[in-house]
Amino acid sequence: MKIVVCVKQVPDTKGGVKFNPDGTLDRGAMLAIMNPDDKAGLEAALRLKDQYGAEVTVVTMGLPKAEEVLREALAMGADKGILVTDRVLGGADTWATSQTLAGAIRNLEYDLIITGRQAIDGDTAQVGPQISEHLNIPVISYAQDIKIEGDSVIVQRQYDDRYHVLKVQMPCLITALAELNEPRYMTPGGIFDAYDAEITVWGRADLKDVEDSNLGLKGSPTQIARASDKVRKGAGEKVNLDVTESVDYIIDKLKVKHVI
Amino acid sequence: MNIQDYKGVFVFAQQVDNVLSGIALELVGKGKDLAKDLGVDVTAVLVGSDVASLADELAEYGADKVIVVDDPELKEYRTEPYAHALASVINEYKPEIFLIGATAIGRDLGPRVSARIHTGLTADCTQLEIGDFPINPIPGREQLHNQLLMTRPAFGGNTIATIACPEFRPQMATVRPGVMQKAPREAGRKAEVINYNPGFTPDNKYVEILEVVKAVSDTVDIMDAKILVSGGRGVGSPENFKILEDLAAVLDATVSCSRAVVDAGWKPKDLQVGQTGKTVRPNVYFAIGISGAIQHLAGMEESDIIIAINKDETAPIFDVADYGIVGDLNKIVPALTEKLKEAIANK
Numbered sequence: 001m002k003i004v005v006c007v008k009q010v011p012d013t014k015g016g017v018k019f020n021p022d023g024t025l026d027r028g029a030m031l032a033i034m035n036p037d038d039k040a041g042l043e044a045a046l047r048l049k050d051q052y053g054a055e056v057t058v059v060t061m062g063l064p065k066a067e068e069v070l071r072e073a074l075a076m077g078a079d080k081g082i083l084v085t086d087r088v089l090g091g092a093d094t095w096a097t098s099q100t101l102a103g104a105i106r107n108l109e110y111d112l113i114i115t116g117r118q119a120i121d122g123d124t125a126q127v128g129p130q131i132s133e134h135l136n137i138p139v140i141s142y143a144q145d146i147k148i149e150g151d152s153v154i155v156q157r158q159y160d161d162r163y164h165v166l167k168v169q170m171p172c173l174i175t176a177l178a179e180l181n182e183p184r185y186m187t188p189g190g191i192f193d194a195y196d197a198e199i200t201v202w203g204r205a206d207l208k209d210v211e212d213s214n215l216g217l218k219g220s221p222t223q224i225a226r227a228s229d230k231v232r233k234g235a236g237e238k239v240n241l242d243v244t245e246s247v248d249y250i251i252d253k254l255k256v257k258h259v260i
Numbered sequence: 261m262n263i264q265d266y267k268g269v270f271v272f273a274q275q276v277d278n279v280l281s282g283i284a285l286e287l288v289g290k291g292k293d294l295a296k297d298l299g300v301d302v303t304a305v306l307v308g309s310d311v312a313s314l315a316d317e318l319a320e321y322g323a324d325k326v327i328v329v330d331d332p333e334l335k336e337y338r339t340e341p342y343a344h345a346l347a348s349v350i351n352e353y354k355p356e357i358f359l360i361g362a363t364a365i366g367r368d369l370g371p372r373v374s375a376r377i378h379t380g381l382t383a384d385c386t387q388l389e390i391g392d393f394p395i396n397p398i399p400g401r402e403q404l405h406n407q408l409l410m411t412r413p414a415f416g417g418n419t420i421a422t423i424a425c426p427e428f429r430p431q432m433a434t435v436r437p438g439v440m441q442k443a444p445r446e447a448g449r450k451a452e453v454i455n456y457n458p459g460f461t462p463d464n465k466y467v468e469i470l471e472v473v474k475a476v477s478d479t480v481d482i483m484d485a486k487i488l489v490s491g492g493r494g495v496g497s498p499e500n501f502k503i504l505e506d507l508a509a510v511l512d513a514t515v516s517c518s519r520a521v522v523d524a525g526w527k528p529k530d531l532q533v534g535q536t537g538k539t540v541r542p543n544v545y546f547a548i549g550i551s552g553a554i555q556h557l558a559g560m561e562e563s564d565i566i567i568a569i570n571k572d573e574t575a576p577i578f579d580v581a582d583y584g585i586v587g588d589l590n591k592i593v594p595a596l597t598e599k600l601k602e603a604i605a606n607k
Binding site for chain 2: 011124132136160164167238247253254
């Protein structure tokens with residue numbers, strides 16, 4: 001079985017969020033990590049590899065620095081890393097990003113493509129389903145469990161108040177939830193090997209069956225009209241009292257606000 | 261694509277088990293506002309099996325037209341037949357705007373449809389308006405009027421971006437549930453109902469549903485609750501949510517939770533507040549043992565009053581709390597419940 005996993009390098013917004021004095025996000029001070037949903041997707045692929053045997057190829061699109069997440073993926077157990085990077089691909093919205101990744105994946109053999117549901121910087125959840133549309137294969141989003149049965153996959157697909165157990169013939173694309181699993185750590189030997197491993201780097205010319213008009217900023221149907229850092233409502237009062245005083249404090253506020 | 265051919269505001273009227281989702285009526289309400297600004301109609305697109313009877317409700321909430329796509333293949337939500345239904349409706353009727361709820365269904369359906377018809381899609385919008393693009397005139401560049409300006413939080417809610425889709429139609433957006441208002445219901449209001457079936461032929465993209473497993477839940481939808489008692493990882497264990505439930509019972513409130521609690525398997529997903537859960541704006545939001553990751557804040561910071569209890573005085577939740585109490589929730593919450601019982605009994 002051949003599995004392609006798409007990952008994205010994102011700034012870490014969880015826990016380590018840093019702000020500038022004016023209250024805006026200090027992106028430079030934040031760590032770049034493998035997007036959590038993507039990491040769960042990679043872990044799912046590695047578990048399928050452990051269980052059924054598979055070749056796992058990890059693809060990322062980004063700046064040259066995004067090679068870091070590929071090395072991390074290799075250290076976790078992936079077999080091959082492909083970095084898609086080119087100036088003309090920059091400024092892409094989800095349409096142009098999915099066109100780029102589909103163009104890269106057309107060069108590869110695959111039974112299964114796994115992406116994270118969404119990235120923590122954009123939160124759109126669009127790129128996975130859009131890749132599947134460009135490749136004309138079925139998609140199952142929001143996967144919370146993945147099994148292989150013959151030439152089909154059986155997936156638990158999460159909804160707000162239920163889940164569906166779905167079966168579909170491969171090839172198909174699955175988007176993974178971070179809840180899917182607990183990703184493994186890199187192994188020391190894996191880190192050592194990953195450091196030396198060769199990363200395949202592809203540019204625009206390596207993308208298959210994609211028109212220039214669908215790539216980069218120029219190929220993006222959506223355009224930013226305005227962007228601003230969000231003005232948060234300021235902190236209110238903060239008190240540090242004993243238990244009885246704390247309780248009285250809360251009750252007093254609830255009374256003042258006519259809640260009780 | 262001739263942009264002038266595209267007219268009208270369409271909304272996807274999501275239904276599950278032949279009951280309209282709240283977002284369907286919210287989108288009709290918002291769609292009506294946008295349609296008024298543009299001088300066009302708002303059309304609800306109703307997709308399912310034996311769903312025609314829901315058209316009246318959409319009309320009473322403001323839909324001018326209802327396009328019904330009714331087919332046995334559409335009984336349960338599946339990506340391919342639903343994407344085929346919407347893409348066919350768009351190609352046939354050419355709307356200038358198409359709105360979809362940012363639900364677990366809409367966030368799967370929207371990208372597949374927008375990719376099929378080649379247009380832009382803006383995710384999880386919290387504000388929609390008709391305006392100019394560019395917003396301010398730029399010398400030497402044409403300023404387009406009557407564009408859909410779609411505003412959304414990004415970066416876990418830390419930045420706000422307004423997006424336009426000037427060169428492609430329809431302008432598509434998914435809209436976060438609970439943000440737009442539905443219009444008042446006008447009993448007896450009628451809409452023009454159009455039946456449309458593009459034909460459904462199963463192919464490799466039609467997945468097979470082996471089983472539908474519904475979560476057993478008798479709780480109030482957290483998006484409708486006036487008071488939420490919300491717990492995070494700091495609550496410590498699923499059993500310890502009892503103290504939150506006791507507090508909620510006294511205040512006639514509903515229990516909700518953070519993503520960490522859902523990830524740990526302590527509470528079901530439908531109680532999750534935040535970027536990947538639900539957006540809530542109750543009168544009072546108790547954040548108990550919730551550190552306040554920005555993804556969580558994005559889902560609750562519009563609450564009228566936020567009361568946070570956390571033992572870590574540096575927790576980011578205190579940055580948005582109106583009233584922050586640094587202390588041990590295991591002591592404060594039960595004591596608060598007892599004192600509230602007395603206070604309410606003596607009223």
